[in-house]
Amino acid sequence: MKNQFAIKTTMWRWPGDNGWFFITLDKKLWSQIRSRYPRGMVKIEAHLGKSMWHTSLLPHTQSESYLISIKSQVRKKEGIMEGDVVRLKFTII
Numbered sequence: 001m002k003n004q005f006a007i008k009t010t011m012w013r014w015p016g017d018n019g020w021f022f023i024t025l026d027k028k029l030w031s032q033i034r035s036r037y038p039r040g041m042v043k044i045e046a047h048l049g050k051s052m053w054h055t056s057l058l059p060h061t062q063s064e065s066y067l068i069s070i071k072s073q074v075r076k077k078e079g080i081m082e083g084d085v086v087r088l089k090f091t092i093i
Contacts, residue, residue: 003092005029011070013082021075022067023088025057030065033057033092042066044090049078054093 007025014020025033033042041056051074057066068088070080080086 004089005033005091006087006089008085008087010085011075011080011082019072021070021072021082022058023070023086024060024063025066025068027065033066037092043093044068045093047089048074048080048086051077057090057092 007023007029009023009026011021011023014022041058043054043056046053046055046068048070053071053074055069055071057068060067068090070086075081078086
């Protein structure tokens with residue numbers, strides 16, 4: 001399995017006051033990664049537009065998928081908002 005992935009998905013905001021923003025991996029990609037990393041978070045290097053940062057794939061039981069948080073700094077630099085469709089590339093590290 002390759003360690004590099006590219007996804008196109010919608011950015012959404014976690015309910016509540018904290019203002020965390022995420023994207024959700026699709027089930028097929030989740031299953032592929034989960035088979036290799038069966039427990040916990042998976043460290044990644046994420047690329048969105050010209051921005052790069054280190055974060056983790058966060059397991060999310062309700063959606064049976066992983067979430068990736070999109071930092072405020074990245075959202076501002078790339079001019080993206082809740083509901084925008086984003087293209088994100090990431091590498092498992």
